[in-house]
Amino acid sequence: MKKTLSFFALGLTLLLASCNQGSNPSGTAPGQTGTAPQPGAGTDTIASGEALSPLGVAAATTLTVGQTRQFNVTVNGAAPTPGQLVWTTTNAGVVSVTQTGLATARAAGSATVRAALASYPSAYIDFPITVTATIPTPTSPTTTFAQRVLELTNAARAQARTCGTTTYAATTPLVYNALLEKAAQGHATDMATKNYFSHTSQDGRTFAQRISDTGYAWRTIGENIAAGQSTPESVVSGWLQSPGHCANIMNPAFKELSVGYAYNTSSSYRYYWVQDFGAR
Numbered sequence: 001m002k003k004t005l006s007f008f009a010l011g012l013t014l015l016l017a018s019c020n021q022g023s024n025p026s027g028t029a030p031g032q033t034g035t036a037p038q039p040g041a042g043t044d045t046i047a048s049g050e051a052l053s054p055l056g057v058a059a060a061t062t063l064t065v066g067q068t069r070q071f072n073v074t075v076n077g078a079a080p081t082p083g084q085l086v087w088t089t090t091n092a093g094v095v096s097v098t099q100t101g102l103a104t105a106r107a108a109g110s111a112t113v114r115a116a117l118a119s120y121p122s123a124y125i126d127f128p129i130t131v132t133a134t135i136p137t138p139t140s141p142t143t144t145f146a147q148r149v150l151e152l153t154n155a156a157r158a159q160a161r162t163c164g165t166t167t168y169a170a171t172t173p174l175v176y177n178a179l180l181e182k183a184a185q186g187h188a189t190d191m192a193t194k195n196y197f198s199h200t201s202q203d204g205r206t207f208a209q210r211i212s213d214t215g216y217a218w219r220t221i222g223e224n225i226a227a228g229q230s231t232p233e234s235v236v237s238g239w240l241q242s243p244g245h246c247a248n249i250m251n252p253a254f255k256e257l258s259v260g261y262a263y264n265t266s267s268s269y270r271y272y273w274v275q276d277f278g279a280r
Contacts, residue, residue, distance in 0.1 A: 063105040066219040071101040105131040146259035148232035164243025168250035179216040180258030184274040188260030222248040222277040227269035
């Protein structure tokens, strides 16, 4: 989703744009390996890479919210053919799994992922998984402008407000994140240097790709951009007056924030701003 607001002040066109994206964590981890018990003579056997107990249970796995784990299972020593295995989970709200064995940690808790033969469900391997919540590690903004935008954003979140037609309750303050800052500052500098205004970089990357490229293992993210505003106060005020940007600022699902700012006298709007929001 992209929303754009433009208005004039001090002879400059001021631009704002917001974007957000739901859960789509990035990255994978190596699978586990081993041998499952044979279901009986003349039947197929399945195996992961780790030694299993007689019940076909792999060693426990611990993930944090937003992380993924690719479980690799073989059938008779070979990679399974499409549809040969059925992957299930005991709690999709905690861990979801695709039919290729990619598990994604969704929320804190415990779940078991099972790979079973479609033709012989009694032949299976269970992967017990414990998911822990990610506690954001606060970092400090690297510029005074970024620090001020963080302060103004958290001050706004501390008060209930209406964004367009949606009312938001006061919510928790955001913690500053260094990885998100890499994405935000990089995009602000890129827009100012190359003289454009868009959530999509000129190399074709989306804001989700830019954030993922920093190694930030997100489950939900959002982005606000602006151009032409000369102070943190004016840019945050403009965002709060736009329903889409205001919604990003007030979204209680977001836990972390970064700010990018760049200035270029030869670019169309001179001042370029980026807010990247996230939760892991």
